[in-house]
Amino acid sequence: MSSDHSTYQPTSGLGKWVDSRLPLPRLVHDSFVSYPVPRNLNYAYTFGGILMVMLVVQILTGVVLAMHYAADTAIAFQSVEKIMRDVNSGWLLRYMHANGASFFFVAVYLHIARGMYYGSYKAPREILWILGVVILLLMMATAFMGYVLPWGQMSFWGATVITGFFTAFPGIGEPIQQLLLGGFAVDNPTLNRFFSLHYLLPFMITGVVILHVWALHVTGQTNPTGVEVKSKTDTVPFTPYATVKDALAMSIFLIVFAYFIFFMPNYLGHADNYIPADALKTPAHIVPEWYFLPFYAILRAITFDVGPIDSKLGGVLAMFGSIAVLFVLPWLDTSKVRSAVYRPWYKLFFWIFVANAIFLGWLGAKPAEGVYTALAQISTLYYFGFFLVILPVLGLVETPKRLPNSITEAVLAKKAGNGGAAAAAAASPETRG
Template sequence: MSFPWAREYEPTNGFMKFMDEKLPLPRLVYSAVGAGYPVPRNLSYMWNFGVLAGFFLVVQIITGVVLAMHYAANAEVAFATTEHIMRDVNYGWLMRYAHANGASFFFVVIYMHIFRGLFYSSYKAPREMIWLLGVVIFLLMMATAFMGYVLPWGQMSFWGAKVITGLFGAIPLVGEPIQIWLLGGFAPDNAALNRFFSLHFLLPFVIAGVVILHIWALHIPGSSNPTGVEVKKESDTLPFHPYYTAKDGFGLGVVLIFFMAMVFFLPNALGHPDNYIEANPLSTPANIVPEWYFWPFYAILRAFTFDFILPAKLWGVLAMFASILVWFFLPWLDKSPVRSGHYRPLFRKFFWFGLIPTIIVLGYCGGAHMTVWTTALSQIFTAYYFLHFLVILPIISSIEKPEPMPYSITEAVLGSDEEAVLGDKTSPAV
C-alpha cells in the first residue's frame, strides 16, 4: 500500500548522502521499519510476535553456527561431541541450551502469531500471499526442527528418526524407496546423520529468505489491525519508529526474561529424559514422542488405528500433512466480509471454545502414552479439527450476522471520528 503521507528519507550529512546514492541501504531500512513506514495506530501486543519470531530465528542461526564448529555428524561420536560441547567448549553449555530452548520459544511465538492470524483473519484479501508465505515458513520450521532433534543422537533422536522416516514407507509403491533415499540406508546411521545435519544447517537460511519475502509481501497492503478496518487517512496511522520499535522492544524484554530463566534455571525442562541416553538400536524407549511443539500433529497421526480402503498408517500420514495444508485454503474457505473476530460473535465462540481446546487436547494426547482413552480423544478431536476448517468455518461465514464495526481506525482508538462518519457513513468498513 502506498501511503502519500509517509515521510521520505532525507540524508543529512555527506557520508549518508554518498551511501544513499551508491548503496541506498539506509533508505531501505527507513522505509521498512523506520518513520517512513506508517502502521495502524491501534496495534496491540499481539502484533509483537512477528518481531519476536525474527529475533529467535537470529538466535537459532547464530547459536547453530557456533555449535556446528564443534559437532561431528558421525554416529560413532555424535553423542560424545554433544557432551564435549557441554563440558569442554567455552560457553558451549550456553550455546546448546540457548539453541535448544530457543527452538521451543521460536515455536511458541510462531504459534501465537498463527493464532492471532486465525482470530483476526489475517489471511483475507489483500493479504493472502502474506499468509501463504507464513505457512511455508512453518513447514520449513517443522522440517528444520525435526532434523535438529536427531543430531544429539540420543535415544529419542534415533527412534524419532526411525519412526518419522518410516511414515514414508506407508506410501504405496514409492514409499520404501523414498524412505531409503532419506536415510541413505535401511536404518538411521551415518548417512542419515550427515543428511540431516547438512539440511538442518541450510534450512534456517532458506527460512530467512522466505521471511524476507513475507515482510516484502506485508509492506504492499500494509499491516492488518485488531478492528480489521483498512487504513483510510493519516490519522489512522503512526510511524513504525519510534512508536512500535519501543513497543516491540518492551515485548522483547519481557520474553527475554522468560527465555533467560529457562536457559539458566530450567534448561532441560522441555527435553525428553531418554534423549540424554546415547542412541541404542537394540533398546526401544517405552514411549517414542517428538518434541512438544509437534504433539498435536503427532496425535493426529496416531488417531488412525484401523484400515479403511487404505492402510491406517497411510491415513495418519495424509491427515497429519493435511492438518497443515488446510491452512493454505483459509483465504477461500472463510467468506465473511469482516476480518476481526471481535465483531464476529459466532466465529468467536467456535474459535475460543472449539478450535483452541481442540489444539490443547491434541497436544496432550500427542505427548501421552497411547491408551484407549487418549486414542479415542485423538480421534474425536482430529475429526473436529478438520470439521472446523472445512465445514464449520465456511458455514459460519455465510450465516453469521456481524456486530457493528467502527467507521475507521481513528474511531476505534479515540471513540469518535467525525470526518469518517460524515464523509463515508454509507460504505462498509471491512
C-alpha cells in the same frame, strides 16, 4: 500504505553518496522508522519482531555449535557432551539453541493464532499468509532434523519412526525413505544428511522471511478491527509507536526465555535423549518434541481403514493434511468481516479450536490406547471440522456486529466509550456523506 513517498533525507555528504549508490539506509528508514502502521495495533502484533530476534539467535548459536559438532554416529553423542563440558560457554550455547527452538515455536504458534483471530489471511494478504505457512513447514523440518543430531535414544528412535511414515505411500514411499536415510536404516549417512539440511534450512527460512516481510509492506499491516487504512489519521510511524510495544513484549519474552535457559534448561526436552542411541534398545514410549505433539496425536487418531486407504496411510495423510489445510484457509473462510472482534460466533468457535489444539498436544504425549485414542479422534474431527465445515458455513449464516467506519473511529470509541463512538461516527466523513 506501501506507495507513500520516502521521507528519508541524508544528513551528511557520505550519507548522500551511499544513498545514491546503495540506498540501504533509506530502505531501513522506510521499513522500520517512518513506515506507517495502524494506530490501534496491540501486543498481539509483536510476535513478528520476536520471531525475527529468535531466528537470529538460532542461526548464530547454530553456526558456533556446528564448529564443534561431529556428524558421526560413533562420536556425535560425545561431541555434544564435549560442547557442554569443554567448550567455552558451550553449555550456554547449547541450551540457548535447544530452548530457542521451543520458544521459536511458542512465538510462531501465537503469531498464527493472532492471524486467525484477526483474519490476517484474507484478501489481499493471501500470499503473505501462504509464505507464513511455508516458514512453518521449514521450521518443522529444521527442528526435526536438529533433534536427531544429539544422537540420543529419542533422537535415534524419533528419526526411525518419522522417516518410517513415508513407507505408508505405496510405490514411492520406500525410495523416499531410503533417500532420506541414505540406506535401509537410520545410521551414519542419515546423520550426515540431517546435519547438512539442518544447517542449510535456517538460511532458506531467512529468504522466505524476507519475502514475507516484503509482502507485508506491499499489502500493509492488518489491525484488530479488520478495517483497512483510509487516511493518514489512521496510522502512526513505526518508530517509536510500534517499536516501543515490540521492545517491551520482546523484553518480557526474552526474560522468560532466559529463565528456562538458566533454571530449567532440560524441562522442555526428554530424559531419554541423555542416553546414547542404541538400535537394540527401544524406549518405552517414543514421543517427538512438544511442538509436534498435536500433529502426532492426529497421526495416531486414525486407527481405521477408509476404503483402499489403510490406517497407516490415513494417519499420515491426516497429519500432513492438518498443515496443508492452512494453505487454503483464505478461501475456506467465506465471511467478509476479518476480525473476530465483530464475529461473536466465530470468536467462540476459534477459542474452542485453540483449546482443542492444546488438548491434542496433551493427547500426543499419552499412550495411543484406550480412552486417549477415542479423545484424539474426537479432537481431530473438530480440528478439520473447524476449517472445512464451520468456517465456510459460519461466514454465510453469522450476523456480525457493526464495523467502525475507520480505525480512528474505533480508537476514539475505545477511549470515550459508547458516547464517543456516536460522536466519532457523526464526525466521520463516511457518515456525513
